[in-house]
Amino acid sequence: MGQGGVPRRVQAYDGELGAAVARAQGGDETAFAVAYRLVQPGLLGYLRGLVGDEAEDVASDAWLEIARDLGRFRGDGAGFRGWTATIARHRALDHLRRRRVRPRATALDQDVLDLPGPHSTHDQALESLSTERALDLVRALPRDQAEAVLLRVVVGLDGPAVARVLGKRPGAVRTAAHRGLRRLARQLGVPDAPAGGVTDDGPRTLGEST
Numbered sequence: 001m002g003q004g005g006v007p008r009r010v011q012a013y014d015g016e017l018g019a020a021v022a023r024a025q026g027g028d029e030t031a032f033a034v035a036y037r038l039v040q041p042g043l044l045g046y047l048r049g050l051v052g053d054e055a056e057d058v059a060s061d062a063w064l065e066i067a068r069d070l071g072r073f074r075g076d077g078a079g080f081r082g083w084t085a086t087i088a089r090h091r092a093l094d095h096l097r098r099r100r101v102r103p104r105a106t107a108l109d110q111d112v113l114d115l116p117g118p119h120s121t122h123d124q125a126l127e128s129l130s131t132e133r134a135l136d137l138v139r140a141l142p143r144d145q146a147e148a149v150l151l152r153v154v155v156g157l158d159g160p161a162v163a164r165v166l167g168k169r170p171g172a173v174r175t176a177a178h179r180g181l182r183r184l185a186r187q188l189g190v191p192d193a194p195a196g197g198v199t200d201d202g203p204r205t206l207g208e209s210t
Contacts, residue, residue: 013038018076020038066084078161082157137188148173
């Protein structure tokens with residue numbers, strides 16, 4: 001995991017993403033395509049956790065809004081990921097209200113879950129997920145835990161950014177992510193870490209300083 005609990009794979013893209021967004025705001029269509037390429041896999045994985053097979057349609061609606069309102073965005077690459085996740089979540093919830101169904105979790109794409117590096121209980125659990133296995137495990141999580149895990153791991157947001165997307169207090173998000181990841185770890189047979197928590201910035205175990 002990278003600094004603040006964010007996957008290094010995502011962190012490595014944030015500089016490129018921020019630069020692409022800035023150029024896109026100046027009218028560079030190629031730069032907008034770069035931003036789309038960097039953000040879409042995580043965004044689509046998150047939406048699959050909410051609306052299942054209809055994620056592509058919801059993502060298309062979200063990107064129309066993102067393109068329309070791009071000039072209003074202010075921030076860096078990480079901020080853009082949070083902003084787009086908020087828009088995508090609103091479109092997903094609108095979609096679910098129209099269909100009068102509850103959000104459901106489906107498979108997490110293995111390419112999205114390609115987390116590098118050592119080796120916490122939570123990382124090992126997530127790295128062990130296959131797409132088929134994830135379908136069963138994430139579907140079984142309570143919705144608050146599923147969303148927290150999706151936003152942290154699939155979209156790559158830190159704790160405060162997840163809280164902003166979900167409109168919840170950071171402590172509630174920290175608890176939900178911790179419980180969801182621990183449950184996944186147990187179900188995957190990964191030896192559990194000592195009792196501890198997930199900080200607002202990332203997973204931690206009891207022995208780590210705050």
